[in-house]
Amino acid sequence: MIGIGLIGVGYWGKNHVSIYKSLLQENRIDYLKICDTDENRVKEISEINSLEYTTEIEDILNDDKITAVVIITPSATHYDLSKLALENNKDIFVEKPMTLNSNDSRKLIDLANQKQKKLMVGHLFRYHPAVEAIKKRIDNGELGKIQMILTFRFSFGVPRKDMGVILALAVHDLDLFCYLLNKEEPESILVDNGKFNQDEVIETTNISLNFNNNTKGYIMESWNIPVYGKKRELVIVGSEKSAFVNYLTPSEYMIFDSSLKKIQSKDFFYFEKHNNGIQKIAIEYKEPLKQEILHFIHCIETRERPNSDGLVGYNAVKMCEKARLSAEKNERIYF
The missing domain is CATH 3.40.50.720 (NAD(P)-binding Rossmann-like Domain)
Incomplete structure (x- = not known):
C-alpha cells in the first residue's frame, strides 16, 4: 500500500x-x-x-x-x-x-x-524530457567533449521574499550541470550578485563554474530584466555538436553541428567550420512534475x-553555500 x-x-x-x-x-x-x-x-x-x-x-x-x-x-x-x-x-x-x-x-x-x-x-x-534526451546524447559521446554549459532564466516581477534568486532558481542549474556532466560538484565557483530593488533579496546572479574536465559552466538568473519577457534556456556546447533547449517550447530541442576542422599549411593554420545544418527534434512532452x-x-x-536522492540535494545546497561565500568574498571559491 x-x-x-x-x-x-x-x-x-x-x-x-x-x-x-x-x-x-x-x-x-x-x-x-x-x-x-x-x-x-x-x-x-x-x-x-x-x-x-x-x-x-x-x-x-x-x-x-x-x-x-x-x-x-x-x-x-x-x-x-x-x-x-x-x-x-x-x-x-x-x-x-x-x-x-x-x-x-x-x-x-x-x-x-x-x-x-x-x-x-x-x-x-532532471525529469524534463528534453534534458533526458540530451543527456543520453552526451553520455553516448554524440556531442563530443562538453566544453561549455550555459543557462539563462530571466523574468520581470516581484522577487520572492523567503529566498534570493540562487536558492529559488540557480539551484536548479547548479544541480543540472552536475547531472549532465556526471559530476557531484564543480572544481570552483565565482559569483556576482545584484540587489537593485530590495536590499535583503538577491534578484540577479551571474555564476561561473569550472569542472575538472576543463568544462565551463555559466549561469545567469534575474527577476529584474523587463526586456525579454520570460526566458528559460539551456545551451550545451560540445566539440562535435551542441544542443539548445527552450523550456518554454518543451516539445522540441535543437542540435547544431559545432565541430571545427584544423587546416594546416606551411606557415599558418586556420579552422574550418563544418556546416551540417540544424536539427529540430520533436519529442513527446511529458510534464516534468x-x-x-x-x-x-x-x-x-x-x-x-x-x-535526485538526498546526496543530490545535499550537493545542491552545498553549491549554494559556496555561491554565497564567493559573492561575499568577491573571489573564486574552490570545493
Whole structure:
C-alpha cells in the first residue's frame, strides 16, 4: 500500500495535489491526505479535489495509512518536517532546496539511511524530457567533449521574499550541470550578485563554474530584466555538436553541428567550420512534475535509489553555500 501525506498546498503544492489526485484515481496510490496550516486554503483545496485534510502535522505523522510524506512548504521548514517524517518511519519527498544549510541536509541523509527510508529531493529539471534526451546524447559521446554549459532564466516581477534568486532558481542549474556532466560538484565557483530593488533579496546572479574536465559552466538568473519577457534556456556546447533547449517550447530541442576542422599549411593554420545544418527534434512532452512524482512512486515500490536522492540535494545546497561565500568574498571559491 502507498499512502501519501502531502504537506503544503500553496502555489506549488496545488500542482502536486492535482497530480497525486490523478494517481489516486488511477490506483497508482491507495490513499491521499493533504495538510496545511492555513485552514481556509486547505479546506478549499480538499473540497475541490474531494480529499481528506488536516491542519495538524501530527495527523499526517500518526496516520498508519500514510507511508510517504511529501513536503511542499517554505524552505525554512524543510529540515524540521523532513526529520519528523523520517523519525516516524515515512519515506519522504521534499522540494528543493532540501534544507537551508548542508549540515542539516547531511543529517537527513544519515537519518534516512538509519531508518532505511527513501529520501528524494525535488530537482525538477532532471525529469524534463528534453534534458533526458540530451543527456543520453552526451553520455553516448554524440556531442563530443562538453566544453561549455550555459543557462539563462530571466523574468520581470516581484522577487520572492523567503529566498534570493540562487536558492529559488540557480539551484536548479547548479544541480543540472552536475547531472549532465556526471559530476557531484564543480572544481570552483565565482559569483556576482545584484540587489537593485530590495536590499535583503538577491534578484540577479551571474555564476561561473569550472569542472575538472576543463568544462565551463555559466549561469545567469534575474527577476529584474523587463526586456525579454520570460526566458528559460539551456545551451550545451560540445566539440562535435551542441544542443539548445527552450523550456518554454518543451516539445522540441535543437542540435547544431559545432565541430571545427584544423587546416594546416606551411606557415599558418586556420579552422574550418563544418556546416551540417540544424536539427529540430520533436519529442513527446511529458510534464516534468508528473514524471518526477512517478519516479518517487516507483522508488517507493521498488526501493531503488531516487535519481535526485538526498546526496543530490545535499550537493545542491552545498553549491549554494559556496555561491554565497564567493559573492561575499568577491573571489573564486574552490570545493
